[in-house]
């Protein structure tokens with residue numbers, strides 16, 4: 001005889017734990033719902049639970065549940081979108097049951113605190129606003145109520161104000177706009193946070209002489225430890241050629257590393273090359289390149305994986321220090337309205353930094369990590385088993401910290417002089433003549449096909465870096481292979497950046513259920529485009545740079561990301577998605593590729609939630625979802641798009657709590 005008894009949360013990690021399943025007063029299992037399809041969390045369950053899943057399959061019979069249920073379902077539970085019944089055996093034994101049944105089961109215990117018949121008052125009620133719910137109908141409502149961490153009602157002032165009780169905090173929005181919290185679908189918080197303390201040139205276009213002056217200024221203002229490395233970051237690499245003499249003239253005593261925005265090119269001075277033991281005898285790594293003189297001696301220029309060889313020689317950073325830096329970065333992100341992030345490249349070390357914040361109750365951000373396939377370190381065959389281990393190890397909290405995505409780089413960057421983006425047709429030279437450079441292929445198609453099919457079969461969201469049209473096609477070909485082998489997927493596979501896409505590939509995103517993960521902050525005629533890209537690809541291809549409108553019209557789901565390092569300003573990205581221009585009066589970049597405000601807001605909220613596999617709890621403001629939302633100082637749906645970047649976030653709420661409030665004027 002199995003009994004269902006509401007648990008007093010014996011596993012704090014599972015915030016939504018509902019019942020212990022007991023047999024003769026012994027706990028034999030647990031029943032909980034999860035808004036996120038999870039794999040790997042089961043390993044975190046207590047070892048004391050029996051490993052025999054037959055105990056569970058008997059209680060998973062819907063008929064058993066029905067006959068056990070005697071009372072009407074709780075209203076609060078009826079809001080939960082999906083339930084997941086977990087056995088102590090692993091992911092092969094996932095069973096979904098209808099929420100009706102779960103609701104009935106949950107009412108079996110008299111101690112059930114969520115099954116109360118009358119609705120208690122809300123903790124927080126927002127009235128008189130323009131609340132853009134981003135629900136499937138894109139409804140705009142006046143009012144919203146939150147209890148605990150959950151939205152309990154949205155609607156008119158009249159219907160929602162019923163939930164105001166004596167202790168309810170009420171906010172009069174006075175017509176202000178409310179949006180779901182911004183979800184950044186491609187960003188590098190833990191990796192980039194230490195940059196806050198480095199010499200940061202903010203991607204400004206710069207000559208070698210200016211670089212020397214800016215670095216000298218940094219050294220004067222904050223020279224740091226004279227024995228440690230000197231690091232310059234966010235350097236605009238477009239057209240910047242630095243000799244070893246240039247580098248040593250900036251800094252000769254200490255090892256120095258200069259890293260470009262986007263981190264695909266870097267420069268090391270002689271001291272750094274020496275520290276990393278890089279000599280003429282050092283071979284280029286797979287997926288990387290050392291600049292060399294005619295004698296093969298490295299000249300300090302590093303591309304892609306050659307950078308890692310040098311950074312590995314740097315002293316190991318301190319987790320506490322990095323966590324403090326990340327805390328500062330997240331504080332700044334919350335002030336720009338971000339409440340969830342998809343880290344587009346994690347390893348153990350970066351997950352440790354997130355976990356340090358989590359363990360010290362400072363992780364006020366939902367974080368999903370994407371485990372990076374580093375082809376220089378891991379053979380393709382070994383990657384997916386490793387990623388499965390990684391996912392298990394870092395299944396810390398289904399709502400706040402997990403790593404159930406993988407990241408694969410298929411090329412580098414398109415800009416001159418790096419030109420490591422994989423193109424279908426060759427790059428042009430400065431005179432517009434075809435060269436013989438099409439950019440490298442980071443992975444053979446066959447290897448990629450198998451890698452992706454294997455990762456898909458294991459349930460990972462696959463997140464591909466593809467800049468050039470050949471890399472995009474290669475990714476789509478591999479997804480097509482995977483669909484053929486594995487059938488349709490709900491893994492939310494995605495290709496990020498998509499700087500150049502061949503028109504023949506636009507419809508394939510929808511057909512293959514691949515999300516277009518776009519960073520549209522870059523869709524403007526800046527130096528990167530005007531000097532670094534347009535002359536080398538020619539006008540025919542250029543029309544399909546950041547082809548947001550073409551992708552949208554072909555039915556692709558568009559998710560938005562900022563790709564910080566450089567900037568985490570989603571409002572700037574929204575503005576550029578619409579204007580395709582650096583500012584008022586400036587020539588736009590192929591304005592026919594512009595998308596509308598509704599499209600780009602959805603990209604940074606509900607679509608990004610879908611890309612993170614967390615749309616059941618975030619991304620829109622609907623009863624039953626978590627209270628992640630932001631208050632804005634202006635109506636971005638009504639104003640001149642050129643003013644969107646100036647938008648101020650007045651307050652940010654996460655899980656129903658205020659985690660940022662602008663200082664009152």
Ligand SMILES: [Zn+2]
Pocket residue numbers: 186187188344563
């Ligand atoms: Zn990135």
